[in-house]
Amino acid sequence: MDYILTADSLSKHYRHFKALDGFSIHVPKGSIYGFVGKNGAGKTTLIRLVCGLQDPTHGTYTLYGMKNTEPGIAKCRRRMGAVVETPSIYLDMTAMDNLKEQYRIIGLPSFDDIPELLHLVGLENTGKKKVKHFSLGMKQRLGIALALAGSPDFIILDEPINGLDPQGIIEMRELILKLNRERQITFLISSHILDELSRLATHYGFIDSGHMVREISAKELDAACRKCIRVQVSDVRVLARVLDEMKIDYNIFSDTMADIYAKTNISKLTLALAEQDCDIISLTEREESLESFYVNLIGGGNQNE
């Protein structure tokens, strides 16, 4: 698999505080990578490192296969865009002037495609209105437009829907999906709004206390979160035999317990098990969401920054 961003044993310390400690990440090309973690888990720290705003204390990361310690990393960064925390825009300028500034910084010779970019993010009618008079959603969209200047193929968004109204959230989601599908732009999106992230992401990375706890694709997560019946039996080997005979998908995770991933006729199953002297001790219906998966993985502690 091609990766846009990878990191191994990456650490960032602020005096005695370890914001990232032995951190690893693998962002596949063309993915929408949902970067999930509590406040203070280290999400923004990683983004700052990748954007070149700060240097790692230990370890390295690679961007487009180029190590951050190599001189060519600056060239690689020209292929990425980012909105870190708040959109980086001149409040005293119009949307058009902000984009012109960004074009100059990048060194693009012509401003011809600025109107198209403004249209893409839905800011084509802002005219001479200064950015300081924009709504939060408009500022976020302008931030994305700036990140899109220079046609990058990797965009990092740090909490892109924070503070947006429901309409703004929908627009942001549609914009990200559109850019991912039509322009094959890879996204790294940090968020703790799991419901929203679950509508976008193709891959997830769960971070806690500066460590990557788990990386998982959306497909794997769907499988892990499938609706199932959790059954506790007296003999799990008998259960497995019966389920195999019934051609039912299942997963055994202890000596007595298993998850059954199909709509099952409970009476038939009970009779089949009874015939082989296996008792059903308990039976519960379960449905795991990204939220419950996250809580199970990280724990529900309230350790905010």
Place this chain on the structure above:
Amino acid sequence: MSRLLSADFAKLKKNKFFWICIIGMFLFGIFMTGMDHIAMISDGYVPHITNVLFVYAITVALLIPAFTGLFIGTEYSDGTLRNKLIIGHTRRNIYLSNLITCSAAGILFCIPYIIGSLMIGIPLSGIEDGTLKGIVILILLSFLMATAFNALCTITGLLCQSKAMTVVINILAACFLIVMSIYVLSKLSQPETYSGVSLDTATGKVSVEEEIDNPDYLEGTEREIYQFFNDFLPTGQAVNISQAGGASGRPELLAAYSAGIIIVSTAIGIFIFGRRDIK
């Protein structure tokens, strides 16, 4: 680097504070020269074009810290410094681009005053023979002084991540240095001796006696130290230039001090900025 300069100068062109300063300095030049001419004529003196031609030097010493603090501080307050770093510009180039842009602005603040002053001064007073060379040297020295001052303000601008804090630090430091420079100049301007005067109480006659040594006159190493600060500090140079030379040393020495400040402060600034964590 050229891309950053292009972006920074475009930003400068759109900066309101910059244009207010430019227009203000032009009007200030006209006002000062006109008022000086009226005052000189009414007091029976012959007005000289150099009387107030260099007053801008001390004015820009107050404008530069405010402008640089606001101009560079915006990069942090609006977060736009991140855009430059994210797309791969080096910190050294970002630092130098800001320094060059702010220095250009600092020099441009001087020019409207000079133009305004000369526009009024030349028709009213003319330029005396032999003064033109001195005027040009002082103007060039003032440009170097402004750049040196800008180099110092750029350090706080790029190392302090709060716009308000940058402006406050810059202005307070400028005020402190100006007061210090005025004090240094007043000490250096003390006469070596003064005339003793005695009053005969019987006749009521005042008679001038021999010259008496002035105890406040600085001598030896102490005078050299004061002279060094007077010549070395950009504000010392500003105070001296505003008085058409004052007690300043040789022009080439002043130029060398300014160049030294620019080089050393820029090197220190780039070194620290290169290692700083940006939020």
